[in-house]
Amino acid sequence: MAQINPSILSADFARLADEARAVEGADWLHVDVMDNHFVPNLTLGVPVVESLRKATDIPLDCHLMIEDPDRWAPAYVDAGAGSVTFHVEAAAAPVRLAREIRAKGARASMALKPATPIEPYEDLLPELDMVLVMTVEPGFGGQAFLDVTLPKIRRTRKLIERHGLSLWLQVDGGVSTATIERCAEAGADVFVAGSAVYGADDPAAAVAALREQAER
Ligand code: DX5
Numbered sequence: 522m523a524q525i526n527p528s529i530l531s532a533d534f535a536r537l538a539d540e541a542r543a544v545e546g547a548d549w550l551h552v553d554v555m556d557n558h559f560v561p562n563l564t565l566g567v568p569v570v571e572s573l574r575k576a577t578d579i580p581l582d583c584h585l586m587i588e589d590p591d592r593w594a595p596a597y598v599d600a601g602a603g604s605v606t607f608h609v610e611a612a613a614a615p616v617r618l619a620r621e622i623r624a625k626g627a628r629a630s631m632a633l634k635p636a637t638p639i640e641p642y643e644d645l646l647p648e649l650d651m652v653l654v655m656t657v658e659p660g661f662g663g664q665a666f667l668d669v670t671l672p673k674i675r676r677t678r679k680l681i682e683r684h685g686l687s688l689w690l691q692v693d694g695g696v697s698t699a700t701i702e703r704c705a706e707a708g709a710d711v712f713v714a715g716s717a718v719y720g721a722d723d724p725a726a727a728v729a730a731l732r733e734q735a736e737r
């Protein structure tokens with residue numbers, strides 16, 4: 522079953538509660554946290570996640586594009602995130618961090634930028650609930666999907682199977698009805714979409730269209 526997670530990065534930040542409600546039928550709301558250091562863009566932090574948690578029932582999938590996630594990630598669980606993704610390129614102690622996120626009651630997830638291979642992190646997979654393979658360079662919505670990441674999606678799916686694990690495989694960046702089938706075919710099962718959802722006239726219909734395309 523495909524999961525569709527709209528990214529509020531492409532939503533109207535002055536109307537976040539309404540924008541969260543506009544994607545009824547979505548599985549999780551993807552919340553992009555950027556610190557202007559790990560990526561050259563700045564978005565939102567813990568107080569906004571706390572407010573979103575109160576404003577909507579949809580579970581929150583927080584994608585931390587920040588330096589020092591070891592220090593900051595636990596606060597996002599406390600703020601109400603149901604899933605917290607840290608970038609392995611930024612984490613000092615990814616095993617300890619994943620265990621801490623899980624111990625606090627959230628799903629722990631590790632993200633890889635397009636040029637970061639999965640193989641060095643194979644042994645971490647049992648510590649995780651999800652791997653995020655970025656399909657654009659993190660930092661901005663609306664970028665073109667990078668086909669060069671497809672082999673890594675395939676290899677990651679194979680490793681998950683080889684270890685007999687049930688963790689989810691998320692893709693994020695440039696996901697649309699034109700690219701989602703390629704991702705699903707390569708083994709992804711959780712799909713983040715920003716501009717494809719919030720750039721549409723009817724965001725809820727866009728979610729349904731993505732789901733249909735992913736499950737073909
Ligand atoms: C990019 C973010 C994505 C972004 C995706 O760094 O992590 O979640 O919102 O936007 P689209 O779907 O427009 O590529």
Ligand code: ZN
Nearest residue numbers: 553584693713
């Ligand atoms: Zn994201």
